[in-house]
Amino acid sequence: MERNRSLTSRGALGLAAAAGLTGVLAFGSPAHAAVAVIPINGGNVPTTAEDFKDNSCDNLPGDLAADVDGWVFVLPAAAGAEGNFISVTATFEDGDGGEHVLTTDADGGIVSGSGDNKAYIITPAGWTLTDAEAEVEDPAEGAKFNLTHACPGSPGENPSSPEESPSAPGSESPSAPGSESPSAPGEESTTPVGSTLPTTGTPLTITLVSAAALAAAGAVLFLMRRRRAAQDW
Template sequence: MTRAAVSAAAATACLAFATPAWASSTIPLHESQKGSTAAGFQTQDCDDERFDDLAANQDGWHFVLPGKDGGNFETLTLTFNDGTNDVEIKVPDATDAYPDYFYSTGGQSPRTIHAYVFTPAGWTLVDGSATISGEDEFFNLSHTCPGTPSSQSPSPSPSPSSSESPTPSASPSASVSPSTSESPSTSESPTGGTSVTPSSSVGGGTEGGLPLTGVAATSIALTGLVLIGGGVVLMTLRRRRDKITFTS
C-alpha cells in the first residue's frame, strides 16, 4: 500500500510539472511588423528554397517563433488587406485557397517553428496571431519574397489603347488645315488687286480727274468758238451799219 501511494504521488507530480509544457497559448504578431508589404519589408530572401513554387504574381511570407522553449506552431491566423477588403487566412488552410505549410527544424528534437504563406502580390499584412504549444511573447515575420501584382499586367495593355493616339492624332484631319488655310482663296486678293489697277487705268475708278479735264477742255473750246463766231457776226453787222449813209 505504501509503495502504491508513493508511485501515485510521483506520477501526479510528474503530470503536474508536464502540464504547463503541454498547454497551448495564443501570441500576437510583433507590433513593428504590422502593416508590412512583401515588397517593402526590410528582409527579403527569394533564394529560400521553400519559395521555389512561388508564382510570379504571388508574395511569399516566412513567419518564425523566436524563443527556444516556446513550443511549436499549432495554428496561425493572419489578416491581409488586398487593397479594398481585409482577408483572413488560417494556417493550415482547410480550403487550400492559399498555399501554406509549417516547416520543422531537424535534429534530435525537431520543432515546428517555421510557417510559410503565399498570397497574391501586393497585399498588406495587417495583423496576426498564432496558437502555439507552450508560451512566448510574440512571433515574427522573418523574411519575404515579393512578386509582381497581376493588376500591373493589364496596365501596360492600356498603352496599346493609348496608342490610339494615332486616331486622336487626327493630324490627317488637321491636314485639312490646308483647306482651312484658304490662303489660295485669300490669294484672290492679288486678283482683286490687279482688277483694281486696270479699272483705275480705264478712268472709271477714283483717278477720273484726267477724263474730267478732257471733257472740260472740249466744252471750253466749243464755247470759245461760239463766242468768236458771235463776235465776228457783231463786227460785220457794225461795219455794215457804219457804211450806211443817210441822204435827205
C-alpha cells in the first residue's frame, strides 16, 4: 500500500516538472516576427528627383555619376517595425512613359547606422517615382515609410564621345603587282634610228604648194634668160 502511494506521488511530481519546463521554454522563446509589406506615403509620389522638396545626396554612394538620380527612403519610428528595412521595391516612369520596377537588392542598398533606418535606389536622371513598397518586420497597423530626400542628376551630362577611328592599315588599296601591262615582245618600233618619217596632212600640202611656186618662178627666170641670150646673138 505504501509502495503504491510512493509511485503515485512520484508520477505526480514528474508531470508537474514537465509542465513547468514546458511553460518556461514557451515563455523564454521569443515570438517569430512577421514580415509585412507597407506602402510609401502617398504624399511623396509621383515626383521627379529634381521636383522633390528636399534635395540632398546624403546616405548615397560618393561615386555617383552625374547622369543618375539617387532616391533615399526612411522607415520612421512611427511605423513601429522591428529593425531595418528588409527591402524596398519602387516603380518609376521614364521620359517615354515606360514603366520600370527597381529594388534595393539590385539597384541600391540598405543604409544602416544612421538613426532611423534608410534605404536607397539609383535610377537614370529624369525618371519619375510613381509608387513604392517595403518589406519590414512586425510593423504597426497602417504603417508607411517616406521618401526623405532625392539627389537629382542631369540627363546626358556624361555622354561618352566616341573616339575617331583611325584608318585601318591597308585601307588604301595599292596597285596590284603587274597591273601595268608591259609591252609585248616584238611590239617595239622597227624604224631605224635617226630616220625621219614624212609629215602628212596640212604641212605636206603647204610644202608641195611652195615647191610648185618655186618651180614656176625658176621656169620664168629660165625663159627670160634665154630670150636675152637670143637677142644678143
